Amino acid sequence: MKKSKIMTAVGGILIALGLIGVVWGIQPAKGTETLTIPSGDGYFGYLKISGWLNGHLSGDFSVTSDGIVNFYILDPSQYDEYSYDLQPSDNMKSISASTGEFSVDLPSSGSYYMAIDHGSGYESMTQTVEINFEVTGFDMIFLFGGIVLAAIGAVVSLLGLRVRAKETVDVTAKPTISDVTVFDEKPKPPN
């Protein structure tokens, strides 16, 4: 197989994968996770979300065992405090209930946490919580990864096409004439 064909094929595949990545990067991410909090003080569970540009997080949770839980949505500094003593001084969302819904904007592309610990009076129980969530916005890894991949593919395709043009010229190489040329100067027959 000719080098140019391989290059254009590889470039085409990279462009296709890149475009898939870009499309994937603007799709919402949906999921359902079950967190189990062991019995005892100080236990908590969390889900981490990161790398979303102009993101929005929404969903709901429900305790599938008994009792209530404390549910938080936290930014990294709030999460640092929370992970120390489960008492964040501030939060993006806080619910103490057996079920609840949430909807918050994620203002930057950094990390965010959904954290759950025992509700007051239920520390001695093992609690299980199901969380349904959806993140919309731009998944930076897929979006920018896709753009980079597509750009590399375009460059490889371009190089492949240029190589093909050279190959074509080589195959069909014929004498070329660069100046105006007279082939035959025989006098014209009279009109």
Add this chain to the structure above:
Amino acid sequence: MERKVGLIPKVMISGPLGLKEYGVLVTDRRTIFVLEKKSSAAIGGAIGGAIGAIIADAITSSERTYDYENENPDRLGSDERNVVVPHDQISRIRLKKGLSGCSLLMEYSDSSGKARKVKAMLMPPPELIQRRKSEGVKGKAVVADYAKSAQRVFELALPASVAQNGEWRI
């Protein structure tokens, strides 16, 4: 038998989709503008964006080449992408020096009797310009010589009545 008189290796014709590059084979019966390279800007535009521009640029780099000295004029004349001007149907021919170079205008009737015209810019190929400049010839003089040589080809090829009425304003 049709007699090949001369070749003007490069002229440019402006069309709705951009510039097209032609080689002009002149025989004793007709002038054949042979499409060698065309702009693909419309293809790139349809795809859009940077990728489209890159693809368009790459496509324009492909071109057709001919060995005009040995090429059959009938084969070139039957290619729909080429423009054929029968010499006995020419009503006007003009070579004119302008600000941006030298232009060729041919007005004629096609096989159905419809009035047609073709206007092209005479463009010396880069190899010729490079070679003549290395000989100390200035760019304008290269274009002028190119146009004069083209005029000579037409004067040799066209019927005397057409050649005498030609507007040679170089």
